[in-house]
Amino acid sequence: MKVLGKVAVITGGARGFGKAFSEALLKRGAKVCFADIDVSGGQQSQRELAAKFGETSVHFVKCDVAKEEEFRDLFRECLSKFKKINIMVNNAGILDEAGWEKCIDVNMTAMMRGTYLALEKMNPENGGEGGTIINVSSFAGLYPAHFLPAYVATKHGILGFTRSLAMDPLYQSQGIQLATLCPAFASTNMVTDIIQGEAGSRQKILYPDVAIKITENMGICSVADITDGFIELVEKENCNGDVLLIDKKNGKQYQFVNKTTS
Numbered sequence: 001m002k003v004l005g006k007v008a009v010i011t012g013g014a015r016g017f018g019k020a021f022s023e024a025l026l027k028r029g030a031k032v033c034f035a036d037i038d039v040s041g042g043q044q045s046q047r048e049l050a051a052k053f054g055e056t057s058v059h060f061v062k063c064d065v066a067k068e069e070e071f072r073d074l075f076r077e078c079l080s081k082f083k084k085i086n087i088m089v090n091n092a093g094i095l096d097e098a099g100w101e102k103c104i105d106v107n108m109t110a111m112m113r114g115t116y117l118a119l120e121k122m123n124p125e126n127g128g129e130g131g132t133i134i135n136v137s138s139f140a141g142l143y144p145a146h147f148l149p150a151y152v153a154t155k156h157g158i159l160g161f162t163r164s165l166a167m168d169p170l171y172q173s174q175g176i177q178l179a180t181l182c183p184a185f186a187s188t189n190m191v192t193d194i195i196q197g198e199a200g201s202r203q204k205i206l207y208p209d210v211a212i213k214i215t216e217n218m219g220i221c222s223v224a225d226i227t228d229g230f231i232e233l234v235e236k237e238n239c240n241g242d243v244l245l246i247d248k249k250n251g252k253q254y255q256f257v258n259k260t261t262s
């Protein structure tokens with residue numbers, strides 16, 4: 001898809017990947033409506049991005065994606081401001097093995113809700129123009145990790161859900177593509193807080209010392225490495241059904257390349 005003139009909705013956009021993805025799309029001439037549960041972080045990012053790309057190009061919406069009505073309001077607000085939605089990025093995600101139900105609510109249920117809402121708004125029968133939906137899974141969507149069973153379950157779920165919808169001829173006929181991004185460890189707060197032992201962060205996973213050892217072996221990607229893969233997916237003419245894994249040692253690797261799309 002050509003990004004210039006398109007409108008994107010991005011969840012979890014106050015920091016980390018979501019903020020970087022927003023900036024990368026703005027740089028290429030899109031308008032971006034980003035959402036986050038973190039109001040002060042979202043407002044700060046809004047100020048930074050508006051200073052670079054103009055007030056009329058970027059809009060922050062306070063939204064807890066685990067709350068259905070707030071998610072619906074996000075779409076209403078984006079349509080009211082920018083009139084259309086061409087790109088949906090379900091990026092918001094958390095690590096919380098003790099609170100695994102919340103992990104499922106945010107990583108899995110909300111991702112499904114965001115996908116279904118985007119499919120509805122992108123449908124030409126509802127006035128949409130088709131579009132691209134990118135769901136952010138993980139290396140943990142492809143491989144198990146005994147220090148993260150709930151997180152791994154949600155990330156495997158994202159992968160299966162997104163690949164399944166991508167096979168549906170109905171969405172293909174509506175010009176809608178769905179792809180999955182699978183980053184391995186990257187230097188956002190999600191990972192660096194645990195390595196640096198930020199308050200309470202080690203309790204979010206089981207066996208933090210094992211996890212840290214694995215990061216030492218696997219290496220840690222920069223946010224720019226992951227953003228580069230994200231943009232590659234969005235800009236591809238056909239990304240439908242793609243699963244893009246990115247890790248430090250091997251870079252970008254498309255998975256399931258002999259995908260069946262119908």
Ligand SMILES: NC(=O)C1=CN([C@@H]2O[C@H](COP(=O)(O)OP(=O)(O)OC[C@H]3O[C@@H](n4cnc5c(N)ncnc54)[C@H](O)[C@@H]3O)[C@@H](O)[C@H]2O)C=CC1
Pocket residue numbers: 011012013014015016017018035036037038041063064065066091092093094106136137138139182183184185186187188189190191
């Ligand atoms: N950093 C990493 O190594 C990797 C991260 N991921 C995934 O990438 C996505 C983004 O992660 P990062 O940027 O690393 O994390 P991060 O923790 O830096 O940023 C996540 C953002 O999501 C927001 N958020 C959390 N719960 C929310 C909710 N209920 N509603 C709305 N916003 C909410 C947070 O406030 C935060 O701004 C997540 O889905 C994560 O699982 C996947 C693979 C690697």
Ligand SMILES: CCCCCC(=O)/C=C/[C@H]1[C@H](O)CC(=O)[C@@H]1CCCCCCC(=O)O
Pocket residue numbers: 095138139140143144145146147148183184185186190191192194195205208211212213214215
């Ligand atoms: C030491 C900091 C790690 C804290 C973060 C964490 O535990 C999990 C991070 C996942 C991140 O969201 C993306 C991933 O790919 C991480 C999980 C990767 C699991 C790798 C398991 C590899 C193995 O068991 O060999």
